[in-house]
Amino acid sequence: MSMGLFTGRAFDAGYFHHLVLGGTILHGFAFFMLSLSHQDQYYQVFLTHGLLGGVACGVMYIPSLGIPSHYFHRKRALTMGIVSSGASAGAAIHPIMLNRLFHGSFGFHNGVRASAGMNLGLLLLANVLMKPRLPPKKAASIHAKAFIRDIPYVFVVFSGFLCTMGMFIPIFFLQLKVVKGGMNRTFAFYSISIMNGASVVGRLIPGFFVERFGVINLMVINTFGIIALMFCFMVVKTVAGVVCFAIFFGLFSGSVVTLMPPLLASLARDFNEIGARMGLCFTLMGFGGLVGSPIAGALLTSDYIWWRPVVFGGAVMTVGQLLMIIARFLVVHRKGTQKV
Numbered sequence: 001m002s003m004g005l006f007t008g009r010a011f012d013a014g015y016f017h018h019l020v021l022g023g024t025i026l027h028g029f030a031f032f033m034l035s036l037s038h039q040d041q042y043y044q045v046f047l048t049h050g051l052l053g054g055v056a057c058g059v060m061y062i063p064s065l066g067i068p069s070h071y072f073h074r075k076r077a078l079t080m081g082i083v084s085s086g087a088s089a090g091a092a093i094h095p096i097m098l099n100r101l102f103h104g105s106f107g108f109h110n111g112v113r114a115s116a117g118m119n120l121g122l123l124l125l126a127n128v129l130m131k132p133r134l135p136p137k138k139a140a141s142i143h144a145k146a147f148i149r150d151i152p153y154v155f156v157v158f159s160g161f162l163c164t165m166g167m168f169i170p171i172f173f174l175q176l177k178v179v180k181g182g183m184n185r186t187f188a189f190y191s192i193s194i195m196n197g198a199s200v201v202g203r204l205i206p207g208f209f210v211e212r213f214g215v216i217n218l219m220v221i222n223t224f225g226i227i228a229l230m231f232c233f234m235v236v237k238t239v240a241g242v243v244c245f246a247i248f249f250g251l252f253s254g255s256v257v258t259l260m261p262p263l264l265a266s267l268a269r270d271f272n273e274i275g276a277r278m279g280l281c282f283t284l285m286g287f288g289g290l291v292g293s294p295i296a297g298a299l300l301t302s303d304y305i306w307w308r309p310v311v312f313g314g315a316v317m318t319v320g321q322l323l324m325i326i327a328r329f330l331v332v333h334r335k336g337t338q339k340v
Contacts, residue, residue: 001061001282002284002286003055003061004061004062007275009279012275012276020127023123024120024127026052027056027123028119028123030052030053031053031113032113033048035110035112061282062278064083064130070132071133077207077262081204081206082204084257088197088200088203089197092194136272151330155326155330156263156327159321163288165292165313165320167292170233171253173293173300174192174246175189192246195247199253201250201251201254202251202252206259214338214339216328217340220321225248226249226252227321229248231310233306234310264278296312296313
C-alpha cells in the first residue's frame with residue numbers, strides 16, 4: 001500500500017500503463033523466484049514474496065483503483081466497489097486453490113508456478129482491458145503541502161492510518177484463535193475464505209447507498225461496526241460464533257475498504273489529483289497495517305492473552321473513528337449539507 005506515495009503521482013502524470021505493465025512483470029518474476037526457494041530459508045521467501053511481491057502489488061494497486069474515477073462521477077463509489085470486490089473474490093478462491101495444489105500431487109514449488117502462470121494471464125488481460133480516459137496533468141507535481149492545508153483530508157488520512165492499524169488484527173489472528181480454541185484445523189483454514197467471501201458483498205453494497213447517505217456518513221457507520229466486532233472477537237469460541245464473526249467482519253471491513261477511495265476522490269479539487277491524494281493516504285495506511293499486527297502479536301504473547309490485542313485494536317480504531325467524525329463535520333461545514 002505504501003507504494004502509493006510514488007504510484008499515485010505517477011498515475012496522475014499519465015504513467016498508468018507503465019505502472020501496471022511493470023507491476024505485472026515484477027509480480028510474475030517474484031512468484032517464479034518464490035518457486036525456487038528452499039525449505040527453512042526464510043530470507044528467500046521474504047525477498048521474493050514479501051518484498052518483490054509486495055512492491056509489484058503496490059505498483060498496480062492505486063492505478064487500478066484510480067481508473068474508475070476517470071469514467072464515473074455520480075456512480076464512482078459503486079464502480080470502485082465493483083472493481084475492489086474482485087480482490088476479495090480472489091482472496092476467497094486463491095488460497096483454496098493453493099492449498100489443494102500444495103497438499104496434492106503438485107507440491108509447493110509447482111503449485112506456486114501454476115499460480116504464477118494463472119496470475120500472469122489474468123494481469124495481461126487486465127493490461128489490455130484498462131486504459132485512462134483523461135489526459136495527464138501537465139503540472140503533475142501536486143505537492144503534499146497543498147494537501148496538508150486541506151484539514152478534512154489530513155484528518156481522513158490519520159484516521160485511515162489508525163483504523164488500518166487495528167482492522168487487520170482479526171484478519172491475521174482469526175485462524176490462530178480457531179486452532180487455539182480447539183476447533184478443527186480445516187475449518188480454521190476456511191474461516192478466512194468465509195471472511196473474504198463476505199467481503200465481496202461488503203464491497204458492493206455501499207455503492208448503492210452513497211448517493212442517498214454520503215460516502216463519509218457510510219464510512220462512519222461501517223467503522224462503528226468494525227469496532228463493535230473487534231471487541232466481539234475476544235469472546236468468539238465456537239464454530240457458529242466464528243462463522244458469524246467472519247461474515248459480519250467481512251461485510252463491514254469490505255465496505256470500509258471500498259469506501260476509502262471514493263471518499264478521498266470526493267475531497268479532491270479536480271480529477272487530476274485523485275491519484276496523488278489516494279497515494280499519500282494509502283502510504284500512511286500501509287505503515288499502519290505494517291506495525292499494527294506485530295504490536296498485537298507482542299501483546300498477545302505466547303500465553304495467548306486475547307483481550308490485550310483486542311483492546312489495542314479497538315482503542316486505535318476508536319481514535320481513528322473520532323478523527324473521521326471531525327473530518328465529517330468539517331466537510332459538512334464546507335459543503336453546507338449533511339449528505340457528505
